[in-house]
Amino acid sequence: MDKQLLIFDFDGTLIDSVPDLADATNAMLTTLGKETYPIETIRNWIGNGSRLLVERALVGKVEVLENELTVEEADHAEHLFFEAYKNLSGSKTVAYPDVDNGLKKLKNAGYTLALVTNKPIRFVPKILQSFGWQDLFSEVLGGDSLSTKKPDPAPLLHVCEALNVSPEQAVMIGDSRNDILAGQNANMDTLGLSYGYNYGQDIRELNPTEAFDSFQALQDYLLK
Ligand SMILES: O=C(O)COP(=O)(O)O
Ligand SMILES: [Mg+2]
Structure with a gap:
């Protein structure tokens, strides 16, 4: 070529990297007392960076509507995700x-x-x-x-x-x-x-x- x-x-x-991203996503959701998701669901939320992955996990779907989440809520969840992924990234x-x-x-x-x-x-x-x-x-x-x-x-x-x-x-x-x-x-x-x-x-x-x-x-x- x-x-x-x-x-x-x-x-x-x-x-x-889906196994580690899914574990970090579910760790974040668990800390927030929210429902966790199977790896096959989370796999379809990857591709637009961490922020959107976190927001998709918070609302449980690919499309996140405007005003569905507050900035504070998403910031806090993203922080929890980063903490979890920092420790997990690479392990699986x-x-x-x-x-x-x-x-x-x-x-x-x-x-x-x-x-x-x-x-x-x-x-x-x-x-x-x-x-x-x-x-x-x-x-x-x-x-x-x-x-x-x-x-x-x-x-x-x-x-x-x-x-x-x-x-x-x-x-x-x-x-x-x-x-x-x-x-x-x-x-x-x-x-x-x-x-x-x-x-x-x-x-x-x-x-x-x-x-x-x-x-x-x-x-x-x-x-x-
Ligand atoms: O972090 C993501 O959403 C995807 O990362 P990638 O661009 O390397 O596929
Ligand atoms: Mg990719």
Whole structure:
């Protein structure tokens, strides 16, 4: 493939972090004396960063209506979630099959790698370190690194600028509509992965440039 820069999403693309995110969400709900949810429900609330995950858990559904929660209520719950996730993050999180090897092969093949996640940046270095990936990525941005997050194109364009690569030379790779829309909004090719978290919707419905059912298939395509 004639691209230079691969911008990866994190949760649902490289790592399966749902078990830890679900535990932290349920710990927060338990502290608040509220009903907890099964992991399969919580999986469909991931993708727009921690704040929206917390708000969705508080109302028990994906769509959070205006005025359904007070800012104070959501702030307090988010604080409880952060405390729980700080302790839990990484304990049940695993890399998807072939990701560890695949990332190293792609880097060795000459691609520049970057990471753009909607996860708050403070949780990212510890997880990268736990997989020994701290030196793989030339740029790493979290959901709160800039004033906007995916599906806004700003984080992707920021990475391109920092690495002096044009959007045409970059490709966004992710599991969620937020990744595909961010890439499309940045005028980049997009590669979708079907195994992650996309609100239960097939990633192909977002019309990515290509879509794959495994990291191995993605890797084969990129190394062709
Ligand atoms: O934190 C989230 O909501 C999702 O994170 P991601 O952007 O790495 O998939
Ligand atoms: Mg994701």
